[in-house]
Amino acid sequence: MTVQRFAFVVDVVPERREEYLRLHAAVWPEIEAALSAHHVTNYSIFLIEDTLFGYYEYTGDDYQADLAAVDADPVTKEWLARTDPCQVAFGRDARPGDGWRRLTEVWHLA
Numbered sequence: 655m656t657v658q659r660f661a662f663v664v665d666v667v668p669e670r671r672e673e674y675l676r677l678h679a680a681v682w683p684e685i686e687a688a689l690s691a692h693h694v695t696n697y698s699i700f701l702i703e704d705t706l707f708g709y710y711e712y713t714g715d716d717y718q719a720d721l722a723a724v725d726a727d728p729v730t731k732e733w734l735a736r737t738d739p740c741q742v743a744f745g746r747d748a749r750p751g752d753g754w755r756r757l758t759e760v761w762h763l764a
Contacts, residue, residue: 674740692720
């Protein structure tokens with residue numbers, strides 16, 4: 655099995671920080687099930703100041719199709735409707751609507 659690693663970064667809107675943390679203190683089971691069903695594993699989100707760092711591993715064969723299926727899920731759409739307003743694109747090159755920005759892996763120790 656091939657494992658692909660993905661890392662992303664986004665800033666949290668300071669006024670919505672507590673809301674974001676509250677939502678993620680009890681992620682909906684349907685969200686976790688949808689991710690797991692589409693080969694997303696070892697998913698973590700970390701926080702430093704007002705920046706969120708997300709990491710997950712993908713173990714499937716068709717990343718684009720699996721993530722499209724997760725995004726099309728009605729419960730996922732509702733989850734994102736609640737969490738997306740809590741986020742703003744990270745970095746000086748960010749544009750409105752960028753959301754989570756993917757990081758380039760520089761080094762990995764297996």
